[in-house]
Amino acid sequence: MPIVEKSLVEGLERSESLQVEGIDVSGDWNTFIASRVHTDLDLSIVDWVRGQPQGATIDRCWQCGTCTAGCCMHTDYGLEEFNPRYFIYLAQLGYDKELARYAQTVWRCVSCNKCVERCPKGVKVEEVVHSIGTYLELTGTAPKSPADRFDEAYTRNLLARGILDEAGLFQTFEAGEGRTLPTGEKLRMGLRLLLTGRLHTGPLAKRTRGWGRLRPVLERMLSEDLARRRQDLPARLPPKGGP
Amino acid sequence: MSGTAASPKETPAYYPGCSMDGLGKAYEVSCQLVLETLGLPLDRIEEYNCCGATEVKNLSHDVSVALPSRNLALARDMGRQTVVAACNGCVYSLARANDAMEDPATSARINARLSEGGAPTYDGQAEIRHVLEYIRQRAGPRGVRAAVTAPLKGVRVAPYYGCLYSRPKRYTKVGLEPGRDNPENPYFLDELLEACGAEVIHDYPAKTICCGGGHALSDLDVSVAFSASVLNEAKRAGADVVATICPLGQINIENNLDRIRQAYGPEVLLPVAYFTQLMALAFGRSVREARLKLNFSRPDLFFRARGFA
Incomplete structure (x- = not known):
């Protein structure tokens, strides 16, 4: 069961007056989470993210939530479901079904880098979150944003x-x-x-002088990188979309 | 970074980036006026290329490191160690490349590609400074005060640093070396504006928030909301004008003015100007020379009404 802000939990049951075995437990004890067991976790996503230069620091995350507490999308813009700590946790767990619920959310990071600045563990949170978004996109879980x-x-x-x-x-x-x-x-x-x-x-x-020689090299680097990140995807998830 | 510190007398290399030569023209012109007055020369990197900002890295790590590395290599070929940039996005991507090039395997891989494309290779020894830090370090509030002939008396200015000026410190080294700004609570701009005689608003909630400029076209709601927030919070704190240090921030806020007016009402709007435009005014330059009329938020009208020529 992932650690989750109360507001993100699905299947939360609240009752104003709740009795369990004849005892009134309303008040502090009125909230329960429906029991659930996950057996379909798949670590492909964290393996893929870790393998990307942008996502290599994902394993350092210890889930303190400093990134999310300061995140301008979460706090200032008020998009409560934009929760980088949770995205990273779901990726670490391999709980991609839950992550898929945020397919329309992950891409909205504006790259302000406050999370990278503050992370006490040296996680490049902004780049890790972008990598998670890229994985969702490459596997067809999220549309191209x-x-x-x-x-x-x-x-x-x-x-x-x-x-x-x-x-x-x-x-x-x-x-x-x-x-x-x-x-x-x-x-x-x-x-x-x-x-x-x-x-x-x-x-x-405007044009940079001498660019004609460097341009094809950079374009080859780009297409190699784009191809490699597709090749790295787990085999049972055939890459979707064009090359 | 291994090498020795740059000589304090060195004339740094100047990386203009696309913005300073284009959309940020008022910044470029006023920056040169300020540096000239303070006797702080910069040698322009000719034939630079765009740094890749925060976009390229999402497609290819290596391309996003190679682009800034080429510029830093040009500066090193000029014999310079310090590279000054005026755009927060440029400072970020140059510093990020510097960090990546500390890894020997990455450095070898990127330099091989640069050589193959006829570009100079990068030794990893450049130091990146925002022009704000450069002015604060070399002239300081005292040097600025000495150059002021038309103090910005009674003008309440909200210094807006935006996001990537100092952070993340693991790239920019801001806060990790002596004489640098504070990455969480930057104050260099506050000091310089105060030295110009302005009444500086030191604390307001939007001082270092993101302007949303990275998603100006792809996520309009967010870019309008953040731009409005900067103006609104500055106004609530009593500002007459917002001072910016990044062409992306300035342009993004000004590009959203009509939408902010529609969504939040005209009472949120404030004139926005590059900090160097304000400094140029304080140094006795005219509203025209400081190119204040180029700004869509019309700080020229405000300063003329306050008696500036």
């Missing part, structure tokens, strides 16, 4: 010239999300950025 798509668009854009073309990235990403290009105030902002020399896009896009 907007953040995953943004990371890809960003990386491709950067690798093309060595210098990011923000306007190009904006267009590619927004079009990919099926959103229309900006109008009104946002369009005026874009034009103003362009006219004040703050956007270098299209023929004005």
Whole structure:
């Protein structure tokens, strides 16, 4: 049974006036968790996460919850189910069925790194959580998230010239999300950025000299890494989706 | 890090990154004005490449280490040990690469690839500084005070550090070496703004929170909520203006202004400016020279109303 914040427990029974064998146990003793036994735990996920350079520190976690206490998504944004400690615990247990409930949540980490700063055990929490999210995505448990798509668009854009073309990235990403290009105030902002020399896009896009030689090497590194993380998946879980 | 400490007289290398040469133009221009006034030179790394911020690492660890390492290698080829960057995202990814390159196997693997692509190899000996730390370390509040000709008297400023300026310390070494800022309760910006004569709001809840900029396009709700929170908390603490130290934070907050107005009302809005724009004003530069009109939150209007030329 994973250690869980009360609010996350499924099957929690509360009763205002509860009697057990004729004795009134309401008050402090009015909450019970329905008994459950898990026999289908699968350690593939923690094995995979540990094998990634980003996830290698997962075993150090001792579940203190410092990461979650300070997490800006959990505390400031108030997304209670965003709980990095719990994600790591579920991965360590191999309880991927429970983790699947957070398929739409794990990707929302904004990478502020407060957790990495504070972790007393040196867990790179932010990267471990991203690795858990990647595993969920690669095994088809979670759909590819907007953040995953943004990371890809960003990386491709950067690798093309060595210098990011923000306007190009904006267009590619927004079009990919099926959103229309900006109008009104946002369009005026874009034009103003362009006219004040703050956007270098299209023929004005900047380029790092000598990039032509490094670019294919970096692109090969990228495709090797993307292929390797798929190859590392457990055999009984055939990778889903494209290459 | 093994090598010897950088000479205190060394002119550091300057890594502009994509933002300073683009969206962060007002930061770049005002930064140069401030450094010039204080007599703190920086030598620009030419032909740099984008650092990869927090995005590339989610796809490939090695690419995310190779990108910053190439820039650090260029700085080392210039004979420099200290590398100054003005963007929190750049500071983070440069420092993260530094940390990864301490591992001999990683260093050998990445350097082999850099060589193969005709790029210089990186010896792992650079030290990364945010420009805020550089100014605080070299000029200090005393040096800044001596340069002030138009103090920001009666201007209540909320210093906003954002996320990746100091953290995580395992990468940035902030708080782990003498003369560095405090990673949990940074104060260098407070000191510099105070030296400029501003009334600094030292404590407000949003001082080091994330601006949500990393997910500005992929998770709009979050980026609007965090941006609004920075402005709202600064305003509740009585601020007239928010000072930023990161182009990503500045741009993300300003890009969300219309949504913040719609969701939370116009009373939440505040002018937002790069700390170097405020310092330039205090050093007697005009609102125009400090490029305050480039900011969408219009700090130019505020400062003109306060009698700044």
